[in-house]
Amino acid sequence: MTHGSTHSQVYRKRLEQLQANLRQKGWQAALVMQPRDLYYYAGTAQPANLWVPDEGDPVLFTRRVHKLAQEATWIDLTVSASGFGEMSRALADLDLSLPSGAILGVEQDVLPYRLVEGLKKNLEGVTLENLSPLVLKQRFVKDDEELARIRKAVELWEKGHEAIMETLAAGVAEYEVAAAMENAARRGGGDGMVWPRRWDSYLPAGGIVASGPNTWEVSGEAMTVTGVGLSQALPWGPSSRRLEAGDLVVVDFALSYEGYHCDMTRTYCVGDPSQEQRDLWERLLELHLQVVDRVRPGVTGEELYLVARGLAEDTGLIYNFMGVGSERGSYIGHSIGLEVDEWPVLGAGYREPLPVGAVITIEPKFMVPGQGAVMVEDDIVVTPSGHEVISTLERELFFR
Amino acid sequence: MTHGSTHSQVYRKRLEQLQANLRQKGWQAALVMQPRDLYYYAGTAQPANLWVPDEGDPVLFTRRVHKLAQEATWIDLTVSASGFGEMSRALADLDLSLPSGAILGVEQDVLPYRLVEGLKKNLEGVTLENLSPLVLKQRFVKDDEELARIRKAVELWEKGHEAIMETLAAGVAEYEVAAAMENAARRGGGDGMVWPRRWDSYLPAGGIVASGPNTWEVSGEAMTVTGVGLSQALPWGPSSRRLEAGDLVVVDFALSYEGYHCDMTRTYCVGDPSQEQRDLWERLLELHLQVVDRVRPGVTGEELYLVARGLAEDTGLIYNFMGVGSERGSYIGHSIGLEVDEWPVLGAGYREPLPVGAVITIEPKFMVPGQGAVMVEDDIVVTPSGHEVISTLERELFFR
Numbered sequence: 001m002t003h004g005s006t007h008s009q010v011y012r013k014r015l016e017q018l019q020a021n022l023r024q025k026g027w028q029a030a031l032v033m034q035p036r037d038l039y040y041y042a043g044t045a046q047p048a049n050l051w052v053p054d055e056g057d058p059v060l061f062t063r064r065v066h067k068l069a070q071e072a073t074w075i076d077l078t079v080s081a082s083g084f085g086e087m088s089r090a091l092a093d094l095d096l097s098l099p100s101g102a103i104l105g106v107e108q109d110v111l112p113y114r115l116v117e118g119l120k121k122n123l124e125g126v127t128l129e130n131l132s133p134l135v136l137k138q139r140f141v142k143d144d145e146e147l148a149r150i151r152k153a154v155e156l157w158e159k160g161h162e163a164i165m166e167t168l169a170a171g172v173a174e175y176e177v178a179a180a181m182e183n184a185a186r187r188g189g190g191d192g193m194v195w196p197r198r199w200d201s202y203l204p205a206g207g208i209v210a211s212g213p214n215t216w217e218v219s220g221e222a223m224t225v226t227g228v229g230l231s232q233a234l235p236w237g238p239s240s241r242r243l244e245a246g247d248l249v250v251v252d253f254a255l256s257y258e259g260y261h262c263d264m265t266r267t268y269c270v271g272d273p274s275q276e277q278r279d280l281w282e283r284l285l286e287l288h289l290q291v292v293d294r295v296r297p298g299v300t301g302e303e304l305y306l307v308a309r310g311l312a313e314d315t316g317l318i319y320n321f322m323g324v325g326s327e328r329g330s331y332i333g334h335s336i337g338l339e340v341d342e343w344p345v346l347g348a349g350y351r352e353p354l355p356v357g358a359v360i361t362i363e364p365k366f367m368v369p370g371q372g373a374v375m376v377e378d379d380i381v382v383t384p385s386g387h388e389v390i391s392t393l394e395r396e397l398f399f400r
Numbered sequence: 401m402t403h404g405s406t407h408s409q410v411y412r413k414r415l416e417q418l419q420a421n422l423r424q425k426g427w428q429a430a431l432v433m434q435p436r437d438l439y440y441y442a443g444t445a446q447p448a449n450l451w452v453p454d455e456g457d458p459v460l461f462t463r464r465v466h467k468l469a470q471e472a473t474w475i476d477l478t479v480s481a482s483g484f485g486e487m488s489r490a491l492a493d494l495d496l497s498l499p500s501g502a503i504l505g506v507e508q509d510v511l512p513y514r515l516v517e518g519l520k521k522n523l524e525g526v527t528l529e530n531l532s533p534l535v536l537k538q539r540f541v542k543d544d545e546e547l548a549r550i551r552k553a554v555e556l557w558e559k560g561h562e563a564i565m566e567t568l569a570a571g572v573a574e575y576e577v578a579a580a581m582e583n584a585a586r587r588g589g590g591d592g593m594v595w596p597r598r599w600d601s602y603l604p605a606g607g608i609v610a611s612g613p614n615t616w617e618v619s620g621e622a623m624t625v626t627g628v629g630l631s632q633a634l635p636w637g638p639s640s641r642r643l644e645a646g647d648l649v650v651v652d653f654a655l656s657y658e659g660y661h662c663d664m665t666r667t668y669c670v671g672d673p674s675q676e677q678r679d680l681w682e683r684l685l686e687l688h689l690q691v692v693d694r695v696r697p698g699v700t701g702e703e704l705y706l707v708a709r710g711l712a713e714d715t716g717l718i719y720n721f722m723g724v725g726s727e728r729g730s731y732i733g734h735s736i737g738l739e740v741d742e743w744p745v746l747g748a749g750y751r752e753p754l755p756v757g758a759v760i761t762i763e764p765k766f767m768v769p770g771q772g773a774v775m776v777e778d779d780i781v782v783t784p785s786g787h788e789v790i791s792t793l794e795r796e797l798f799f800r
Contacts, residue, residue, distance in 0.1 A: 035600050044632040047600065047621050065619055072632050108514045112599050113506075114530065116513040130514065179586040182605075186579040191634055192604035193593070199512050200435050200447065204592035205582075205605060219468055221447050232444040232472050233659025233738075234591055259633025338633075 008074035010145055011043050014138070015058055021134045022054040028102040029053045030131050031119070034110050036195055036338040037135050039259055044072035049087055053096060061087045084122040098126050105131030110197065136343040140335050141357040147381060147390075149260035150336070150359055154379060154391050156185040156255045157264050161393055168400045170245045170270055174209040174238040175230060181207060181253060191256040197339040202234065206261075206340070207253030209238040211270075215250050215373035216324055223322065223329030225250045225265075225365055225373050245271045248372030250365075254340040263336050263361050264391045265377030269399035277374075280366055281397040284374045287311040288364050288395070291332060295362070295380050295387040298353040301346030305332040308364055320366045333361040336379060358382045359390070408474030410545055411443050414538070415458055421534045422454040428502040429453045430531050431519070434510050436595055436738040437535050439659055444472035449487055453496060461487045484522040498526050505531030510599065536743040540735050541757040547781060547790075549660035550736070550759055554779060554791050556585040556655045557664050561793055568800045570645045570670055574609040574638040575630060581607060581653060591656040597739040602634065606661075606740070607653030609638040611670075615650050615773035616724055623722065623729030625650045625665075625765055625773050645671045648772030650765075654740040663736050663761050664791045665777030669799040677774075680766055681797040684774045687711040688764050688795070691732060695762070695780050695787040698753040701746030705732040708764055720766045733761040736779060758782045759790070 018041065022030055032041055032050040039045040041052070042060055046069035049061040061081040062069040070078045079094075081087040091097050098104060104123065106116060108130040120128065142150070163184035167177055182205045186192045194206035201221045210217075210227035219226045220236040229235040243249060252265040269277060291308045309330075312321035322329040331347025336359055344350050346360060354360070360382070365375035379391040418441065422430055432441055432450040439445040441452070442460055446469035449461040461481040462469040470478045479494075481487040491497050498504060504523065506516060508530040520528065542550070563584035567577055582605045586592045594606035601621045610617075610627035619626045620636040629635040643649060652665040669677060691708045709730075712721035722729040731747025736759055744750050746760060754760070763777035779791040 033600075035602070039633050044635060046619070046632075046635055064621060068617070068619055068635070072635065106513075108517075109512055110599070111513050113508045113511050113513045113516040115599075117508075175589065175592070176587060178592065179583055182586060182592065183579055183583040186582060186605075187576060189575065189630065189640065191630060192575070192578065192582065192637075193602060193634075195602070199510070199515075199599070200433075202435070202593060202595070205586075217468075219446070219465055221464060230589065230591060231658040232446075233439050233656075234593075235444060235446055235468070235472065237592075240589065256633075258631040 010143060011041065011074045015041055015052060017138055018052055018134065019054055021138065022052070022105065025134070026103065027054065027105050027129060028098055030105040032107070032131070034107045036259070037107060040139060040338060042073045042075055044069055046072060049081070051091065051096065059094065059096065061090065084119050088122040098123065100125030101127070103127045103129055105129050105134065107132045107135070110199065139337055139342060140344070141355050142337060142359050142381070143357070146260060146337060147359065149258045150262055150379065151390055153190070153255050153257040153260055153262035154264070156188045156190045156257060157253065157262055157391070158393050159184040159188045160253065160255065161266065164251060164268065165398065165400055168249070168268055168270060169243065171242050173240050173242050174211055174214070174227065175240060177249070177251070178205070178207055178209045178238040181251065185255045189257065191259065194254045194256050194261060195339050196341065203254065203340070204234060204237045206255055207251065208236065209249065209251050210373070211241060211243050211249040212247045212372065214239060214241055215248060216367040216369045218323060218327065223331070224363070225252055225367065225375055243270045246274065248277060248374060250373050250375045252375060252377060259338055261336050261340050262379050262391065263340060263377060264379060264393065265363060265375045266393065267374045267376065267397055269397055271399060273397050273399055276371065278397060280368065280371070281374045283315045283317065284364060284366050284376060285395055287315065288362065288376050291364065292362050292378060292380060292387070292389065295354070295360070295382060297356050297382055297384065300353055301344060301350035302348055304362070305330060305347045308332045317366050320368050322365060324367050324369060333363050335360055354382050356382050356384050410543060411441065411474045415441055415452065417538055418452055418534065419454055421538065422452070422505065425534070426503065427454065427505050427529060428498055430505040432507070432531070434507045436659070437507060440539060440738060442473045442475055444469055446472060449481070451491065451496065459494065459496065461490065484519050488522040498523065500525030503527045503529055505529050505534065507532045507535070510597065539737055539742060540744070541755050542737060542759050542781070543757070546660060546737060547759065549658045550662055550779065551790055553590070553655050553657040553660055553662035554664070556588045556590045556657060557653065557662055557791070558793050559584040559588045560653065560655065561666065564651060564668065565798065565800055568649070568668055568670060569643065571642050573640050573642050574611055574614070574627065575640060577649070577651070578605070578607055578609045578638040581651065585655045589657065591659065594654045594656050594661060595739050596741065603654065603740070604634060604637045606655055607651065608636070609649065609651050610773070611641060611643050611649040612647045612772065614639060614641055615648060616767040616769045618723060618727060623731070624763070625652055625767065625775055643670045646674065648677060648774060650773050650775045652775060652777060659738055661736050661740050662779050662791065663740060663777060664779060664793065665763060665775045666793065667774045667776065667797055669797055671799060673797050673799055676771065678797060680768065680771070681774045683715045683717065684764060684766050684776060685795055687715065688762065688776050691764065692762050692778060692780060692787070692789065695754070695760070695782060697756050697782055697784065700753055701744060701750035702748055704762070705730060705747045708732045717766050720768050722765060724767050724769060733763050735760055754782050756782050756784050
């Protein structure tokens with residue numbers, strides 16, 4: 001557990017990049033309020049409003065616990081202001097008020113409607129635009145400090161895998177497998193939770209355990225193996241179904257360490273896999289390795305998806321690839337970092353070249369009703385010479 | 401684990417009550433989108449938009465997984481509509497379009513700004529109002545099905561307590577105590593997560609473990625014992641601090657079962673408590689029992705708070721009650737249910753009489769810098785004749 005291990009120089013660089021992006025857009029300022037974005041720029045998720053003018057020094061307006069936030073942030077100027085009215089008056093005192101007609105970026109995808117309406121009332125004549133695309137595009141490329149934390153999250157997954165291998169047996173419930181995984185990660189120093197960006201998409205402690213028929217039933221918002229959940233309160237994720245001998249079990253878990261997520265999947269079998277199950281797994285693994293091999297600077301998410309789809313066609317399993325029948329996702333992975341599923345999704349329509357420093361998942365799956373699903377998901381950083389797979393856990397059809 | 405154990409009659413009654421409330425407000429319809437509210441009215445948290453006219457039958461517009469949502473809900477009319485445009489056209493086909501000048505209630509406290517802006521574009525001439533106060537006021541009173549689930553959550557806490565007692569020792573980290581608690585609850589069939597209503601307030605797996613000096617350092621959004629967290633990514637909750645002999649340890653955990661939360665706190669001591677620690681605990685417990693004793697239909701949250709504050713004054717600990725020095729909360733508890741902290745907060749300014757069926761917490765604490773904190777939190781249902789404490793775990797200063 002390290003506190004404040006990220007140097008202020010790293011944060012300053014992030015902030016200056018945001019300011020350059022604001023100037024390019026012709027926006028006069030940004031207001032960062034979402035805790036994940038605050039942690040990224042201010043170095044702390046304490047409740048605060050980070051005011052970023054298009055040039056010059058930022059101001060951190062603390063909404064509560066001023067002293068703690070002040071101690072935690074690298075930002076020199078911190079001002080206690082619990083509401084937008086106080087913030088607006090403080091901005092005037094600092095000669096930072098925006099002129100009429102100015103544009104302010106705010107995180108319109110995550111801030112509640114009423115909160116933004118309250119902000120508007122205190123910023124008359126200012127036009128609001130959605131800041132999040134700028135922030136998410138910047139967050140897409142990770143620095144060394146971020147990568148180190150994702151690697152630590154991968155280590156937690158490896159501990160979780162050991163716990164799964166000790167737990168896996170006929171008669172054990174899906175949620176008991178999840179409990180073993182979660183506990184190993186928590187005892188290893190994990191955050192004990194994961195962060196989605198979507199407002200309505202939850203995962204219990206970060207993961208899915210789906211077995212037998214639950215592997216091909218897609219529920220909720222996601223387009224993947226989702227499981228069916230314990231109840232209608234959370235109708236995805238691990239259920240109370242008890243594993244049976246011969247089941248395929250997909251474990252798709254995100255785990256967070258100091259706010260950074262890994263997102264990995266391995267497939268398990270309860271007892272010796274059948275020849276049919278081994279074949280299905282081998283076909284998936286071959287596809288997976290070929291797609292991973294294509295990850296390098298400049299390739300697009302759409303290209304990676306199309307390669308994967310082509311390989312699925314070649315192997316005769318196109319109608320079981322990334323879904324079932326007509327309900328199939330047209331993607332092959334996504335970015336990870338401060339949130340489980342970060343922008344962008346790597347799939348049809350995403351045609352920007354991958355940058356060096358992006359950390360992405362590649363997560364193919366075959367879902368075969370009546371037989372089960374196989375899925376593998378690795379975390380990969382784009383390097384100048386190609387890529388490095390940072391999820392180093394073996395890729396095999398594990399069984400016990 | 402029960403699926404669909406709540407009869408459709410219960411849901412229909414809830415929906416009819418919402419319709420009566422809409423008519424009283426003079427609103428023509430409500431659109432329920434938040435998963436917790438959907439689960440409450442439609443019986444499932446599957447992604448959907450629930451359209452509730454002020455009278456007549458509701459329509460569930462499924463945003464995804466139509467078949468699963470249809471199977472899970474009691475609502476007869478379900479229509480697949482992935483966006484607001486599709487929903488708007490379907491409403492027209494059903495002759496349910498709102499006339500110009502009509503008022504539609506939506507959950508403005510939790511829906512993201514952009515989402516509501518998108519809705520507005522598809523409902524020209526309709527005025528939006530904030531639906532959430534109506535929903536939350538209705539949710540304040542629990543029916544038997546809801547109470548049964550909260551009782552199950554309390555059972556999970558009792559399992560967690562046993563795990564804490566086995567783990568508590570000098571040298572154990574706060575997060576290891578949390579891991580033991582969380583694992584016991586998860587293995588007992590808990591949801592493995594908790595739901596806040598606030599958009600920016602997270603708790604790792606639902607709980608706080610704070611020991612020694614971390615018990616009087618208040619962090620984040622809450623006004624309670626918060627702990628300081630593992631890193632600035634989540635600077636509250638359990639930290640990596642290792643317990644020391646003689647520490648007071650506050651464990652404030654919410655746990656969820658089929659979507660319903662308990663929220664309880666007990667205080668532990670690492671080794672035999674000193675006479676000073678026992679005295680502090682006894683003064684808290686006496687205050688607590690006197691406040692709990694006042695819970696009955698008709699009493700207001702403000703009255704309960706004022707009684708508690710008066711008792712804290714009498715015992716000479718007013719500056720350590722619900723905070724430290726000038727940073728003290730003016731409340732004594734809150735409602736619980738589908739979210740950890742539900743409306744209302746029982747404190748200064750809340751002057752409505754408690755209704756029969758409300759499930760509330762009473763959670764006094766003394767926070768003494770240099771010495772530690774003691775806190776106790778019980779879950780209590782208001783009954784016609786007074787109240788019933790449903791958190792039946794012993795109230796003592798536990799030690800090992």
